[in-house]
Amino acid sequence: MITDFTQCREVHPYLAEPQAMRVGAPGKCGLLDLVFELTREGKSIMRQWTRHAPLIVQQELYFDEAMPEMPCVYILSSGGPNIDGDRYENKFTLKKGAFAHISTGAATKIAEMAYNFSGLKQNFILEEKAYLEYIPEPTIPCRNSRYITDTVIEIAPSATLFYSEIYNGGRKYYKEGELFEYDLLSICTRAQRPDGQPLFREKLVATPKENPVRPIGMMHNYDVFANVIVLTPEKDAAEIYDKTQAFINRDKRIAAGISYLPNQCGLLFKVLGEESQPVKRIVREFGSIVRMQIKGKPLPKEFVWR
């Protein structure tokens, strides 16, 4: 079950209704329900694409040069940044054997807020031998913003999900610079098997004004943080683990680490950096290792404009 955000303790200080448009007003509740499946000819297509503004997707494209058979979908938002009282919901289903790549057209900005909060609920369903790369652009929580997400993954044992998130500390180069001036960032991701067996639950909560995130062990001197979850069969996880380095590069001020998730369900890869581009590059390199292991093909170079 996806959480009712108002029940989450950390958002209790931020339940005041927005003064401009109420929570749930038209245009403030985006919805995507995308279903990918294999055709009789074995082509992976987006069979269903229900969407409510401000969330938009266009017809799937097949532009991945390393995997031209892969449907690629970019999520766009016609509403600009997430503002107070916005609620978004994504549901992505990959039927048996289907595969897809989903990203966003640009960074997700969480705008400065005076009332309430912005929330995103996500539901991923991957059937047997399905494969999904979910690699959105970074999220940027601005000053005084409150953002909460709840992601529920249901995955069959033979399927693979590459799920990445990148969080900037804020608008680093805006005016005098803005880092970790948001009120709340609450990110919950949990997974289970189709029979309901729980696999893991990771809830990351940062409230930098109450509890500074600069101490050693938290963000320390880094400004950007990536969290990548790879749910994949145990044998593939072991191969990916062996091929992935854990390191701290003090000169380039970037670090990455990988560990096994509970219940032999996959891997957790974390990256810390000063800027989003090097972090994105490392996430993509890791994505290439995963794709090579599962599909036998690398991730192509990122477009120069991304």
Next chain:
Amino acid sequence: MIDEITRMMRFLEFSDSAFPVGTFSFSNGLESAAFEGIVYDATTLEQYTYTALQQTIYSDAIAALIGFRAAAKRDYPLIRKADQQIILCKMNAEARLMLTRMGKKMAEISSQITYDPLMEKWLADIRQQLTPGTYPIAQAIFFQQNGLGEKELFATIAYGIINMILNAALRCIKVSHYETQHILYRLCSTAHVDYETIKDMTFDDMRVFAPEMDILAAIHEKGKMRMFMN
């Protein structure tokens, strides 16, 4: 009812860093932090220890308090759920290994020194791999059976993580006993505030935020340094 002096003696015994569950074998990633030059003196050590303490309080301690109250009611399914939640929320393999090894050891010691049917069942289920058997839950059952309170359990969990790191620090960082005791004294002085904050929290509230510590643990897992276990 247990008398006050015995109760305090039990509290001292079970919160003693020398209690033989293998605490000394783990460093919570400190070995990598020292090698990488991130933790190198008393100031940086205190920050690192503070971070570890916060993660423990908002995950293990919440589950332990729920497990402790469940043990009072002999609510075995809830005890097992608390145990499972700790594992589900523990994102690096090293931490899971640490908590299950120490938890099993605690259950074994408990069954050696006193008899309690709940702990006997707990140990049997750990051995049959029916439950992970994490350290905070073994502590919760043990404290309940020995007449200790939940504040004492909380204090022991918080004290335990601080002391584990500080004891490890004495072996791999240039700090003195004076400095580590000073850090311990300072960090313990705010524990009552943390207890009040988390005492009514539920499994849904269990959370962490320590990406650098996770990366250090991962480096330790993959590395060849072995002063401490992984």
